[in-house]
Amino acid sequence: MRGISALTRRVCRLDTQRLAAAVLFVAVFAMAARVPTDTDVWWHLKAGQMTVETGRILQTDFFSHTRQGQPWINHSWLTQILLYLLFRHGGYLGLGLFQALVATLAMLLVYRQMEGSVFLRGFIVVLTVITAAVIWSARPQLLSFLLTALLGYLLYLYKWRGVNRLWLIPPLFVLWVNLHAGYALGFMLLVGFVAGEVLNNLLAWFTREAPADPILPWRGVGLVTLIGLLAVLCLAVNPHTTRMWTYYLDTVGIGALQDLIPEWASPDFHPLYTQPFIWMLLGTLAVVGLSGRRVDGSDLVLVAGFAYAALLARRNIGPFALVTAPVLSRHAHPIVERWLRAARARGWLPLPRPPRPPTAPLVLLNWLLLALALLAAGVKAYLPLRAEFNVAYERSTLPLDAIEWLRAERPPARLFNSYNWGGYLIWHLWPDYQVFVDGRTDLYGDAVLDEYLRVWRAEPGFQAVFDEYSVNTVLIETGGPADNFLALDGSGWTVVYADEIATIYVRGEAR
Known part of the structure; x- marks a missing residue:
């Protein structure tokens, strides 16, 4: 009975703001469910197929005649199994829904770190989506996108909410190193966070002023550093053991990388699809300058560090969007509040009313609107993920x-x-x-x-x-x-x- 009562209360609480948040993430899911166009997906699928059929993780090359039999650090072996099983049982639809689900979960974790009304956060989520979507594809790299968001959320809980879930970080890196080599993004996040908190403590000591935003005491900084060192050790828990400690550096040291792969080169800002990165970067700088709120050291270091990485390689635009969105919301929120107060003082907007439970007709209407949004998203996701549509697309482009x-x-x-x-x-x-x-x-x-x-x-x-x-x-x-x-x-x-x-x-x- 208690469960039924709790469900009833939740059903009856679907007010306008909750509807807006729900429709927002339905729209994110629908946008992310799209045709898998990256040709790297296919060798991942073949590797996953061989792993499933032979029961052995591939560690030597079978697929080329130029490197046949040579050692191969197959860092994405676990994701390859997942992708192959999704494709075998779900076809293109399975891959597309996987991509949509992972991207939506990442955006939900970012949303939970934001400040402001549901409408302000919704606007920033949309900006984040159109910025980050340039790197979304049904590849292991997408799971690094999700795990970067999850790590950022764990650090957010510890600093901004006083909730310690840092013990999850070492096993998170064990999972990460077996899913994709993008664990380097996690260490960028940890190092930037620690450096920012060191900066916060030094500024507080130098100015002798109590900061408006929470900062980690030295003990907390030391704990995060210790957790980060444990995470480094955890990278050896994979089929390739300690070789994964240097794998990322070995890869980025390949001279031909930028000549062959556009995502490893600096972004070209002439196409429209890369310009949201500029909008987000410049918008964040403007909002930080106008908010009147002192910039937190961690926010400063992380936004600057990931912006630098994104300017060097297009593949880092997505992680930049993840770490920047919460910072943008924290500084946009006081600006919006000042504007709203000024508008109410001039009589342009009505004074806010005390919150009241939604009426039964409004709840019913909201559920109807949500059902329509879900139906539209389902149709949008299904139509481009049909096998015949994808085969026709491949025939015209591949x-x-x-x-x-x-x-x-x-x-x-x-x-x-x-x-x-x-x-x-x-x-x-x-x-x-x-x-x-x-x-x-x-x-x-x-x-x-x-x-x-x-x-x-x-x-x-x-x-x-x-x-x-x-x-x-x-x-x-x-x-x-x-x-x-x-x-x-x-x-x-x-x-x-x-x-x-x-x-x-x-x-x-x-x-």
């Missing part, structure tokens, strides 16, 4: 027709392929064809990636790469530099297939 030709005609192996298509080819063609290169940049390193770039750019003498790796078949983008060169070159390469997306060449003597 070399699916060329892959079908390869399966039917079976030209000789030793393939040279576009980097962007490597993961997609692994899913569709392995084990019949092994790729030259794919999105596992840490596996290939500069040695192979530089050779790939020589061919892709059609640099002088690039055909020596084909001889070095005994390449007999080339699958590249139609109209690219290498395609144009091979089409005019008389060195024995013959076009055997071509469409608007892909062109296939076969070496003359291998036909």
Whole structure:
């Protein structure tokens, strides 16, 4: 009976503000449920399939002929299993709903850290979503996005609410290091938080003023530091043990990374989809300046640090949005309150009324509106995630027709392929064809990636790469530099297939 009474009370409390919050997150879910367009998804799916079918975590390369049999730090093995099972049982819909759920949970954790009315927080959540959505895809990286939000929430609880859940951080990193190598974001967050609290304590000692916002005492700073050191040790709890301590640094040290992968390069602010990052950064600076509230040291260090990281690499725009949104709300809230008081003083707005429980007709109307929002979100999520829609999308943007030709005609192996298509080819063609290169940049390193770039750019003498790796078949983008060169070159390469997306060449003597 108590459970029924509690449920009844919750049902009857669906007032306008709760409705607005519910509709907000229904909209976030609907926006995040979209077509999986990142081709790296496909090699993750193939790796997950092999792990499930063999019962062994992949630690050597099977998918390429350039690095076959070499050690491979497969840091996302656990996520790969999850993604493969979702795809096997749910298809494109399963991947899309996974992406939507993870993104929505991350936004909910950010929302819980904010100050202000539901409408102010809702506006900032929308800004956060359109800023961070550039990195959302059904890849292990998305779980790092969620875990960054969760770690930020744990630190928020400790500092701003006095609730100690820091004991969750070491097991969180054990999970994180087996899901994705983005655990480095977690350490950025911990180091920035500790540095900010050190700054807060030093400023309080120097100015002898009591801060308006809570700061951690030195004992608390020491506890967070100790937890962070324990988290470092926990990184060794994975199939690759202590190699994960330096894995991230080894990856970012690859020279060809920014040449090959746009998300590792500095963002290009000319396309509209990257400009919300500028809006959020400049808006936060403006609001902090206008709020009249002293900037908290942790907020300052974290926003500055993650903004710096986002300016260096587009993939860090999402984490920047996560740490900046609560700061933006803390400084926007007093500005909005001042404006509202001034508007009421001038008679432009009515005085606030004491809160009252919503009437039965209003509750019924709110539930009806929520049901309509859920229905609309369901339709929006389902339509682009149908298998036929996704296959048509792949056929118009990826070399699916060329892959079908390869399966039917079976030209000789030793393939040279576009980097962007490597993961997609692994899913569709392995084990019949092994790729030259794919999105596992840490596996290939500069040695192979530089050779790939020589061919892709059609640099002088690039055909020596084909001889070095005994390449007999080339699958590249139609109209690219290498395609144009091979089409005019008389060195024995013959076009055997071509469409608007892909062109296939076969070496003359291998036909």
